[in-house]
Amino acid sequence: MRTADLEARLAEWSRPGGPFDPAVLTAHDETESFPAEACAALDTWGLPEYYVPVRRGGRQDRLDEFLALLRRIAARDLTVAVAHGKTFLGGVCAWVAGEDGPADLLARHVLAGEPVAWGLTEPDGGSDLLAGSLTATRHGSGWHLSGRKWPVNNATRGNLLCVLARTEPEGGPRGFTVFLIDKRATATGTVRPLPKMPTHGIRGADISGVEFHEARVPAHALVGTVGGGLELVLKSLQLTRIVCVSLSLGAGDHALGLLRRFLSERRLYGRDLADLPHVRGTAGRAAAHQFLAEAVAHTAARAAHQVPEELSVVSAVAKAFVPTLVQGQLRLIGDLLGARGFLTGVEGYGGFAKLERDHQVVPLFDGSTWVNRAGLAGVLPLLRPGRRATASVSASPVHWLREEHRPAPLDARRLRLLAPRDSVLGALPTLVAELAEQERTSSTAAETASLSRALLAAYERLGADLKNVRPTGGAPSTATMRLAERYEWCFAGAAALALHRARPRLHDGPWGQDGLWLRGCLALALEGLGSRPTGATQVYDRLGTLVTTAPDVPVSVLDDMVPDEPVHDGSVEVPAA
Amino acid sequence: MTDIATRADHLEKLLGDPWDADNPAGFAAVVAADEREETAPAAEAALDEFGLLAEFVPRTLGGRLDRVDDMIELMRSVYRRDPALGLARAGQLLAVVNVWTAGAPEQRRASAELLLDNRRIACAFHELAHGNDIAGNEFAARRLGSELILHGRKESIANLDQADALVILARTDPADGPRSHSQLFLPADMLAPGHVRRLPRFRSVGMRGVRLGGMEVTGLPVPDAVLLGSPGTGVETASRAFQVTRMALPAMSTALLDTALRVTLHHTRRRRLYGREAAAIPMVRTTLAEAFTDLLICEALSRAAARALHLCPESGSVHAPAVKYLVAGVLTDAVQRLSTVMGSEFYRRDGEHAVFQKIARDVRPVGFGHIARAACLSALLPQLPGLLGRARRAAAPAPAALFTDEAELPELDLPGLRLVAGGRDPLAASLGTVLDEDLPTAVRPLVEDHVRGFAALCEAGAALRPRELSITAEVPVRELAARYTVSLAAAVCLGVQRTASAGEFLARPEWLLAALTRLAGVERAIPADLPPAVEDALIEELMDRDDRSLSFGLASRPYA
């Protein structure tokens, strides 16, 4: 119910003069000032509790719930979601490291409302973590830090900062270590802020940096083990990459809301805009984008609990796929909005240009689309269909995507850098076979079955193409990157099928009847795989009709999913590594 | 001033090296001006010194406009530095093409004098509520004796506050119909303050240097001599005149892809990732090669279409929406893909690549400004059966003069432009004969694919009924119009390669193969990849042009 409660509060706060009043947030964007009122409102509501695991006294026990919360905020203002949500990123290393670090200390800080930044990037370093030059050297019982982290979200405003530092002069995968810095506990002049970077979007966020000059930090600042930093960060990224995609879902919600308003108001050539088939088709396509993005994001969030050993693949797919998909969705919506998506002062529509600019940062966060896709490309030969034994029944997404399923506690010890299998795509043949059994029940069931068979065939073709691919070092070839992209589309289609199978509720209702939303997802996935599925036009048309004729039905297949209250029984925790 | 090459060099020199941080008309100044929602004053001064607006005035009226393709190429020197600077000037073209098409001699003279004096003429057509549906416009001019009484709103009009004259589209007949609107040519001093309320500036996310104004007019009396053309011909005049601008504006905008590509190259050739030059990463190379190809495709199509306005003006009603549809789509996609290559550098508003984020915002209106891409398909559709039928019946090679910029052109005859092509399109017709030509071996199979695709399109077109082609056309039918634009572009690329002088890059098969591959994949999510040797050849050419500061487009001309 907390998601619903947050949504109700956000609606309140969005009224004129409130902390989420679009006029206030637009002004922050214009003047590049921090949306402090909105962040304070979220503090009061208790969002920081969701940054802290239950066993450390917080309310974080389900990633799917956290995604839903952050999505609601992003749907109002993506800058605020980024500005506040960074504490999730800042904390995650400490939770993953478990008892090997200052987790309890950090939990107290976060619960007290203290934001935490995560400093990975360095000037000119980009996504190459091994190039990091900020150095920590032993000094007495503690450490001396020297160097720069930039650009970092909240680097200047926050007191707490989790950084990756080089602890072996020659670097290397065992040459880096994570530290949690409390700037207040460092000597004057040893830690200096670096200027805010003027950005294209999220202009109000504190994207700045920090510079250390022989800054002394105590021994208990160490997070995890000395030399364990890279591994810790790579595992933490598996979680944060999944969280990031909720920002895309929120952006999609926001844009779809504007689109619906536009379609209800606009008349052209003497008709309602929605009377034009291509307008309906585009609106329906935009809705299908949202459903597919939801399927992947939600599957990834549940996978973190259920199949954490596969998360290196799942998180890379989610992060490479969802922001790109939503970018495409925003493009479709922007094309329909035309001038209204471009002019920033037109009553009610000024938000579109801002959300689109804001969203363009999401593909860059925590490893860009290409970084994630390249990571996936590197391990593709291991993931080809049939190479591994399929997972057990309990590992099947159909099992753990059930509405009532209570996700297992997050267990960071099960995270691995190399996934042994992919249970989501592994479930595809069974899912397709099950749909085939239904195909005689109706013409739409036959259509759904046929689309799913086409997806399976595309996956098998991918498997055949993967036979000739060897693992290689360095940047993957273009051909391998394209295979990785195809893998993402197959995964997305399989996630939609699994979600549909796991939730009877999704077989009914405006989107669900006749499996309409699923056919939208499958059609989109097949197009992504380069084919032109028959019936796609009709599916998008029907989805588009619903977008315009049922304006009160949220464009979501997860909307009813309001997770229950977290249970403070200690059974749900992030165990020590 | 003399020939186009000299003029282009002169303009380049006046505007200076855009990378030079001290150049007041360079990228740094342009980005700083954009932050203030202005254009760079030094750049404006340079354009005035050059007398840029004379490029929009026909020779017969004392200007330098004699070839639309030359005008476009020259304007690319402006667009490549700041698309807003370009659009703010090209905005005048929107107004005056109507005057050149339908104006009385004194209106033509007055317009020419204003432009030759670097003054502004605004095109006041747009009403937010009606968008591309100009026939739905409500701004009214009601006749009262020998006067017209103006009433209504015009919104999001470029340069309105600085204009010395306006071309206005006004409803002169309350009944709907093709003769319900008229155009007016109005000196700005007729906008009596008591009857005209200026609307606050319309702010935008991109093209922020373009001052978008608006006005609300109540009962303003003006003499009926302001009528531009006969009463009731407003929409018709625009349908002719805008054939020029609907292709010329997107065609000028290709320079924005040149800059996006140049900035991306600049970044990736300097940046090292995982111990190697980022420009050597396979996906980076591929994306650069594809964007280069896309630029060549866009410039090829717009060159042929612009030249066709002179050579076969009957096809303008087809070529204009085709250029707008295809070029705007390809440019927008290409900039987006390059932003992926730029990575987080794309997101910065400071540093030496800050102009990239500006381009990413400025490219937006290419898709909907003036006429939206969706409206272009609607415009093409009713003509499709005629075009496809004729292309099938009367296949003929396209005249070489369409493709090579060396061939001279007959004078532009704006009033001679037709509202419909009657099926005549020399580019489409050439697709039935391209296989008879001497084709590079590597290219032939691709050409066969395109020819087969066009034949299938003709087949589908033959089955279309008129009522399927209205504004409520079904999506698959609209897609046929989109495919038509792809076929045109393929025909043009073949023509450009065939007519290029031996030894030129454009005469080589690699870029043609790349272009035909890209065009075959326009509507597909995952494009076919270019053969490695083709990609290598494109990258080599691109790097070489970058080193020698040559434009990346068809002209490959010196850039300052």
Added chain:
Amino acid sequence: MTTYGFDPAAPSELQSWLVERLAEYLPDLGEAVDPYRQLGEYGLDSIAVVAFAADVEEQLGIAVDPTAIWDYPTVSELAEYLAGELAERRPQAA
């Protein structure tokens, strides 16, 4: 069942196999990989390490975490470690 073209239980054979495999990850390297030199010195980046681990895992049929390559950063150390791991699973791999 995984079959090998060498005896994976013998660290020396495993070592030369690893050297051979590694050559494919370092196409620009003109010489053979020195089994006693740190792999990082050859410019094997983090993505390549994961891919290499995947490759070794695929060939040997045992789980190889990329961190194993970090913890045993020379071919010689890695071969010894892998031989030990394989020996544990020998009965299945016969």
